[in-house]
Amino acid sequence: MLLSNTMPKKELKFCNQRYEFDDKEMDLSNLKERHKSRFRIVKRAAQELKDNMVVNLGIGIPTLVPNFLPNNVKLWLQSENGILGVGRYPYPGEEDPDLINAGKETCTAVKGASIFSSSQSFGMIRGGHVHCSILGAMQVSSTGDIANWIVPGQFVKGMGGAMDLVSSGSHVIVTMEHTDKNEQPKILEKCTLPLTGMQCVKRIITDLCVFDIKPDGLHLIELLDNATLEDVKAKTGCKFEIKSDLKNVKVLIASYFVLFSILVLFFFFCDSGNAKEYLSQYNEKVSTRSKNISFSQIQTFVEFHQNNTKQLPSIK
Amino acid sequence: MEKASKTVHKTNQQNRVIKKLLLKTCLWPKGEEKKNSIEYETKANISRNVPYWLLANQYKLRSHFSTKVLATCDEAIKASKIKNGDTLLAGGFGVSGSPIGLAHAIANTGVRDLTVVSNNCGLDKWGLGMLLNRKQIKRMMSSLRIFFFFKKKGGKVIVANVFMEYKQLYVGENKEFARQYLSGELEVEFVPQGTLAERLRAGGAGIPAFYTPTGVGTWIHTGKVPIKYDSKGEVEIYSTHKETRDFNGRTYLLEEAITGAVGIVKCHQADPFGNCTFRGTARNFNPECAQAAQFTIVDAKN
Numbered sequence: 001m002l003l004s005n006t007m008p009k010k011e012l013k014f015c016n017q018r019y020e021f022d023d024k025e026m027d028l029s030n031l032k033e034r035h036k037s038r039f040r041i042v043k044r045a046a047q048e049l050k051d052n053m054v055v056n057l058g059i060g061i062p063t064l065v066p067n068f069l070p071n072n073v074k075l076w077l078q079s080e081n082g083i084l085g086v087g088r089y090p091y092p093g094e095e096d097p098d099l100i101n102a103g104k105e106t107c108t109a110v111k112g113a114s115i116f117s118s119s120q121s122f123g124m125i126r127g128g129h130v131h132c133s134i135l136g137a138m139q140v141s142s143t144g145d146i147a148n149w150i151v152p153g154q155f156v157k158g159m160g161g162a163m164d165l166v167s168s169g170s171h172v173i174v175t176m177e178h179t180d181k182n183e184q185p186k187i188l189e190k191c192t193l194p195l196t197g198m199q200c201v202k203r204i205i206t207d208l209c210v211f212d213i214k215p216d217g218l219h220l221i222e223l224l225d226n227a228t229l230e231d232v233k234a235k236t237g238c239k240f241e242i243k244s245d246l247k248n249v250k251v252l253i254a255s256y257f258v259l260f261s262i263l264v265l266f267f268f269f270c271d272s273g274n275a276k277e278y279l280s281q282y283n284e285k286v287s288t289r290s291k292n293i294s295f296s297q298i299q300t301f302v303e304f305h306q307n308n309t310k311q312l313p314s315i316k
Numbered sequence: 317m318e319k320a321s322k323t324v325h326k327t328n329q330q331n332r333v334i335k336k337l338l339l340k341t342c343l344w345p346k347g348e349e350k351k352n353s354i355e356y357e358t359k360a361n362i363s364r365n366v367p368y369w370l371l372a373n374q375y376k377l378r379s380h381f382s383t384k385v386l387a388t389c390d391e392a393i394k395a396s397k398i399k400n401g402d403t404l405l406a407g408g409f410g411v412s413g414s415p416i417g418l419a420h421a422i423a424n425t426g427v428r429d430l431t432v433v434s435n436n437c438g439l440d441k442w443g444l445g446m447l448l449n450r451k452q453i454k455r456m457m458s459s460l461r462i463f464f465f466f467k468k469k470g471g472k473v474i475v476a477n478v479f480m481e482y483k484q485l486y487v488g489e490n491k492e493f494a495r496q497y498l499s500g501e502l503e504v505e506f507v508p509q510g511t512l513a514e515r516l517r518a519g520g521a522g523i524p525a526f527y528t529p530t531g532v533g534t535w536i537h538t539g540k541v542p543i544k545y546d547s548k549g550e551v552e553i554y555s556t557h558k559e560t561r562d563f564n565g566r567t568y569l570l571e572e573a574i575t576g577a578v579g580i581v582k583c584h585q586a587d588p589f590g591n592c593t594f595r596g597t598a599r600n601f602n603p604e605c606a607q608a609a610q611f612t613i614v615d616a617k618n
């Protein structure tokens with residue numbers, strides 16, 4: 001497989017149509033609690049992914065994950081219907097009905113992407129060539145069973161490619177909210193819904209905490225933001241072991257802190273005399289740089305460019 | 317030698333026709349574009365290099381066209397001689413790469429009791445959904461990455477169009493499908509998408525069955541997926557229990573291959589020899605369906 005590191009990050013970044021969680025437009029104070037919890041899950045899940053991984057993302061929360069990747073991480077997104085190297089969503093007017101992802105949304109292909117038939121793409125999944133897959137779930141058991149395709153008497157979602165992804169033996173991460181809408185636990189001793197796969201989930205990321213699933217059962221690794229141990233114990237339907245060095249990772253609060261600190265530093269900087277001197281020096285530099293280029297130079301550049309473009313042969 | 321010369325003359329006549337076609341369709345390598353005669357046509361070359369009968373056979377092979385190019389979808393479906401109770405393999409994932417025109421042509425013929433193998437069943441009253449709407453399908457084999465919800469109110473089944481968040485994203489919504497499945501008019505066999513693709517591939521490659529790890533320990537394995545409901549809303553037919561076998565300490569399920577009488581495929585470009593190209597992800601299930609069917613029809617309209 002060809003892996004190039006020279007790809008610009010813009011191409012790999014997802015712009016999401018439904019939730020606009022872009023860093024610039026991010027206003028955390030106006031978010032609803034449900035959105036906040038989702039945001040927390042997504043941000044934590046983005047830390048799981050490493051450079052040059054081949055990753056398959058499920059529908060729902062997992063599609064938001066590429067928005068929050070660290071700067072030095074570039075992924076290869078695989079889609080079950082036969083693309084390796086899914087890019088961002090298309091801009092209006094750029095959509096192509098023959099380029100869709102597994103969720104039947106229109107998408108773009110990254111530079112160096114490859115396209116193949118379904119049987120080949122599932123061969124890739126079953127053969128364990130996909131390093132990591134992130135899925136949503138309705139129920140997960142303490143032994144790693146997962147259920148997400150049918151609720152008898154209520155709805156059928158269809159298993160799609162989830163069953164193949166889950167049983168491939170790759171690193172399966174489940175991202176979901178800790179409880180369902182009726183505030184009943186989703187992490188149980190044994191799943192009550194029909195299964196999608198047995199003993200396959202390796203890690204669960206919820207809005208409260210992060211669990212690891214090992215042969216001897218559930219292990220609590222991290223608590224996210226303000227979640228407490230008692231809260232987690234009350235909302236999970238089974239026993240779990242607590243890691244001796246339990247971390248309390250701050251996902252959302254950290255970003256609050258960063259914003260706050262930047263503001264403080266800004267004011268501090270503006271007040272001090274050094275900063276003003278620095279700014280004035282900077283302005284001078286910029287102005288001199290622009291002055292150095294004379295009008296005639298620009299004119300010659302433009303003429304040169306025009307002449308060159310004329311010499312180029314037309315495409316037809 | 318006289319007999320030989322006669323056969324060569326005949327084949328030459330055939331070859332001229334083929335050569336014209338080839339010049340139109342294929343790109344020749346550089347330097348050979350303007351050559352009027354092909355070298356091996358002359359008698360001298362034949363006598364010098366290869367025994368004439370061998371070449372004559374080669375000409376026969378080249379002049380044999382198994383494919384037909386037809387103008388409309390209806391003519392193509394007539395040529396396939398599709399009859400009641402046949403299995404139909406249809407490519408397509410969602411809307412991209414789905415042979416809509418051919419599906420509509422099949423709907424117009426009025427064939428009944430079809431078993432349709434496809435990843436999902438078109439849209440409401442459109443594509444394969446048209447076959448559903450006219451109740452021509454007996455059994456559907458699909459993986460169905462579609463959301464549909466249903467509720468029971470006073471003994472009647474109501475298909476609710478919930479999940480408004482996803483309404484824009486999921487184009488493959490089909491209410492009629494859910495209604496027929498729940499009221500017992502339609503049999504639905506849920507197959508995981510990967511095994512569906514592999515079963516089709518195996519059918520085309522002449523492998524009768526294979527072992528996969530997908531679905532071990534689930535309803536697919538134990539045979540509890542309802543295939544058909546009766547009119548009261550209780551399950552009439554369940555899926556079959558599947559054989560297992562252990563390899564290297566892991567259990568695998570035995571899945572059988574799928575073959576069909578007629579395959580319908582949508583492609584980007586096709587030539588009179590039967591070669592096809594696909595555009596982007598419109599490839600999906602199409603090559604597998606084309607290989608697994610005894611008679612395949614390709615829709616190359618764009």
